[in-house]
Amino acid sequence: MTEPLLTEIDHVAIAVRDMDAAIDWYVQTLGARIAHRELVEHDGVEETLVAVAESYVQLVSPTREDSAVARFLATRGEGLHHVAYRVQDCAEALEAVRRAGNRVVDEAPRRGSRGTMIAFVHPKSSFGTLVELVQEGSANGKSTPPQ
Ligand code: CO
Numbered sequence: 001m002t003e004p005l006l007t008e009i010d011h012v013a014i015a016v017r018d019m020d021a022a023i024d025w026y027v028q029t030l031g032a033r034i035a036h037r038e039l040v041e042h043d044g045v046e047e048t049l050v051a052v053a054e055s056y057v058q059l060v061s062p063t064r065e066d067s068a069v070a071r072f073l074a075t076r077g078e079g080l081h082h083v084a085y086r087v088q089d090c091a092e093a094l095e096a097v098r099r100a101g102n103r104v105v106d107e108a109p110r111r112g113s114r115g116t117m118i119a120f121v122h123p124k125s126s127f128g129t130l131v132e133l134v135q136e137g138s139a140n141g142k143s144t145p146p147q
Helices: 019-030 068-076 090-099
Strands: 006-015 033-040 045-052 055-062 079-087 117-121 130-135
Touching: 006 068, 006 130, 019 033, 019 045, 019 055, 055 068, 068 079, 079 090, 090 117, 090 130
Parallel strands: 006 055, 079 130
Antiparallel strands: 006 079, 033 045, 045 055, 117 130
């Protein structure tokens, strides 16, 4: 691979059981600003984006017992869930990763929160950390600065 695929860290995702308590902690203790909160129905999760410069900490909590994040919390407890990197083109990045012989979770990019396109690389291929590739809705690989 010659061109770097990753343009920035988009978010570090942390699985939490109590979303409101986690938000309070980031706001009260770290003085953080909440940029976005969204129910992602098809993944059975609620996501909250805590703004940190041009990146985010993403708090994730399950809304259903059968969601992947509910299973994660049951087996591994609260903590680091995945690291998400911005890419110019999610489909291209996913294909490059797959071509290099890696296992992927998503066969094709799909919709994430905030109108992004996302795909996950399997942690078995990425040294134990679930990796997410994020293409911003604007398709230029840059974030809109948090307002
Ligand atoms: Co994510």
